Each structure stands twice: as C-alpha cells, then as structure tokens.
Amino acid sequence: MTRTPATQIGFIAVLLWSLLALLTVGTAPVPPFQLTAICFAIGGTIGLIWSAASGGLTRLHRINWRVYAFGTAGLFGYHFLYFSALRLAPAAEAGLIAYLWPLLIVLFSGLLPGEHLHRNHIIGGVISFAGAALIVLKGGAGFQAEAFTGYGLALLCALTWAGYSVLSRRLGDIPTDSVAIFCLLTAALSTLAHLALETTIWPTTTLGWGAIIALGVGPVGLAFYVWDIGVKQGNIQLLGVASYAAPLLSTLVLVGAGIAKPTWALLLAALLITFGAALAARAKAAVSDSPATR
Template sequence: MGKNRLLLDSGLTALAPAIWGSTYLVTTQLLPPDRPLLAATVRALPAGLVLLALGRVLPTGLWWWRALVLGTLNIGAFFFLLFVAAYHLPGGVAALVGSVQPVLVLFFAALLLRDRVTPVHLVACVLSFGGVALLVLKSTAKLDLVGVAAALGGAVCMAAGIVLTKRWKRPVGVLLFTGWQLTAGGLVLLPVLLLVEGLPTTITTTNALGFGYLIVFGSLFGYSIWFRGTDRLPAIAMSFLGFVSPIVATVLGYVFLTQKLTIVQLLGALILIGAIALVQFNAVKQQTTAVGPLPGEPSIKV
C-alpha cells in the first residue's frame, strides 16, 4: 500500500511541472514582451488572494515570517527569475542551467534535513544533466549573462524552497498554505513592479488569456498539487519531478511552434524519464526499509 501511495503521489505531483512546462510557450506567444515583473506579479497575487479569501485564515506567530520566506523563494523571486530567463535565453539554455537544481537540493537536504546522499542520487544527477542537454540545447543557442544568472538564481530559490517547505511542514490545509505563499510572493513583487516597470497601459485579449492560464493552471492548480507533494515525497524526488517541465516544453514547441524533434532530443527525453523514474523508485525502496510513517502522514491537515 505504501509503495502504491508513493508512486501515485509522484504521478499527481508531476502534473505541476508538466503545466509549468508550458510557461515558455505562453510567455513568448501570449504575454506582453519584456515585462517579467508584470508576468510574475499577475501570476502570483490574484491566485493567492483568491485562496486567502476562500480560507479566511492568516498566518500566526512564526508563520508570518516563514510564509514570507517561502513565498519569496517559491513564488516571488522564483517567478521573476523564471520570466527574466525566459525573456533573455532560448528555452533550452534556461532549462540546462536550471538542471543544477537537484544537486542543490541534495546539498540543502543533507544540510537541513539530514537526508543521506546515495550513489543513485549522484548517478541520476549526471543523467539528468546529460538528458536536458540532449533534449533542449542546440548548437546555435546563445548565452546571455543576465539570463544565465537568472536561471541559476531561480534554481537556487526553488531548491531552497523545496527543502525549507519540507523542513517547516505546513500548519494548515494545502490550499490555504498555497494561498499564503502566492500572496506573500505577489506582495514582494508588487512594489518592485510599480517602481521598475509600472502598470501596463494596455492589455490585449491575447495577453489576458495568457495571464488567465498562468493564474488558474500555473498557480492555483499547479502550486496546490506541488505543495501537497512536498508533504508526501522526499525532497530529492520532488526536485527530479521538475524535469518533466523541459520534456513538456519540447513537445509543445514541436506541436505549436513547428520546432523540429530530432533523434538526439528523443534520446535526451528518454534519459530524463529514466533519471526521474530511478529517483522515484529509489525513494520507494528507501521508504520500504525505513521505520516510521510515510512522508506527510503525521497530523497535517489536507
């Protein structure tokens, strides 16, 4: 029963990065050009306020600053850096730089969660880096220092956010917890948006559709199932599920942008899928030999 539950949780949680894999397509095709702060703020704040209105509970005590820290790492800073990378880099380069995230998670989890780094984890990290390179990196890809720095910063934020979310454990239901973070992240971004970019003078129907998609699917749905998974899955397993994003991004580029899909890219996708599966099944193996409840089983409200 425990094995099946862990694999089902992995499958459900993987839906979040699958949705996020469409971010590059939506950003470049539907959103206003060169407005990363606007894109990040609109994606976060409305969704967070909706969930807060539904939950009607604010953080208390330590959770005021914890919600701010997690909201900044998982949402505010991460969204901004993600959109900066999307505007400054080809999707392949951004994904390749972001593939250092599992290594960062291994480091943070060992430091803060006392998780054990195994040879399987190291092998999977090497496989994932190679798989991403084959999948998305082209010989014509151009490097942009701002974009590379943003992609690397985003990986650091997400890695730290995953580990701290798991370390602190959510004190409320997953929807309200998601609302806290989306609202905190959006409020961190809002004054920066007003100072740096300002509010837009016009929003087209196409822009509105793009923002609506990111709010409903990318934030409300995506982050709710992602934070649910944080309770139930090991930190390193969560991190490797993020590689579903470049796979989906590549498929969407092939379908909607008439991009070519080569044998090398297919090989990269297969390697990535293998690395993801390796880590998930290793987590199941470790769980069956561990003493104690499944991740997320202690009395945490769902």
C-alpha cells in the same frame, strides 16, 4: 492524508507547470515583474477564497512571520528568475535548464534527517547536468552568447525552487492555506519592483490577456497549493523524479506551438536529464531498502 494520494495530488502541479513556458511566452511584451504581480494576485486571491470557504482563515493568524518570509522568498525568487530567463534566452533551452530542479530535489533530500547520499546520486547529477550543457552548447537554436545571462538565471531558478521544496518538508505542520499569503506577498513585492524598475506595458491582444489569466489560475495558482500538499505529505523523492515529465511535456508543447524546433539535440538533452534523475532516484530506493537504514 496518506503518502500515495498526497503524491498524486502533488503531481497535478507537474502537469500544470508543463504549460508555464508556453503561457509565459504568450504574455509578451508584459515586463516580468508586472506579469509576476498580476499572476500571483490572481493565484493568491483564489487561495484566500478557497481558505475562507473551508474555514481556514483563522489558521493563518497563528503562522509565524518567518514562514511567510520563507515562502515569499521562494515563490518571488523562483518566478522572477524564471520569467527573466525566458525573456533573455530561447524558451526551450531556458526551460529545460530551469527543470534541473527535480534532480536537485532528489539530491538535496539527502540532507534531510534520516536520508543519505549515494554515489549514484552524484553520477545522476553529472548526467543531468551534461544534458543541460548540451542544451547550452548545441541544443535547439544553438549556443548564443547574448543568451548566456538567461541560461544563468534559469540555473539559479532551479536551485531556488529545489531549496524551497525540500525545506518545505521541514514545515509539514504548516497548513497549505499559507500558500495564499505567499502568493499575495509575492504580488506586492513584484508590484514595488515593477514600479521602481519597469515601464508598464499591458497585453496588446486578447490572447495575451488570456495567457496571463491562465497563468494566474493554473501554473501560478492551483499548482502551488497541490505542490505544497505533495512535498509535505507525499513521497518527495518520487515527486522529484516524476517532475521530469514536465520538461518533456513542456518541450512538446513548445514544439507543437511552433516556438521550438524538434531537434535531435534537444531530445537527447531531455533524455539525459531524465535518465540522470531516474538513476538518482534508484539510488535513493536502494539506500532506503538497505539493512543499515532499517
């Protein structure tokens, strides 16, 4: 597969992730570990069915256990942090802070072999983090001291996913079928954590069950398979920048559902984060086109 189709496939994940905040809010009051376990069990099962139908099950036996450990740590860590952040902070604010990961992917990609970090990467990073600060201090519902833990978890969530995505680039020879095992192992760990730390609470409405199933099929299912293809075979910098469509779409979805208010501060924060990522990506293109890198 060439870079352009792989990049386009990867962007499907961005569209699915724009629904993550809304669907997660709709699953309340299910505890985060229980929710993670159910959703990843659905996503992993879908992956195994797809792998079996395409004759990929035999490839799974040849993959090193360290790869499975890496993928499980990335998926389990990211979703635990994300779901927890949404329960401890306002959905729009926590979601936009978590969506610093596209910018971090652009920045971290400079550490890959053959890549270079330009000063505009740093400037773009400062601008985007300024947008995140605006969210925490003035955006949406305003700064809430009791939500500080949620804001911190959202930032850790961004760091986790950016690291997973960039390091996945180094595993380009690992088949996407492996994501099914990442999902199932994440479901198993989440189940253990749920039994040890939480009280089981099932959805009380049909809407709640529908949100869980939708999460498992889309944002916590198909999205990870298409993202794996994109970051391994596509243009990872372009995917990183394009991923900033997700927080904008996510916020619009939350506003449309009546969960978030369409404040000017929230819009300005989204624009700052997006502009910072675009500036970083433009620097990436300038470095790639320079005579020194040819």
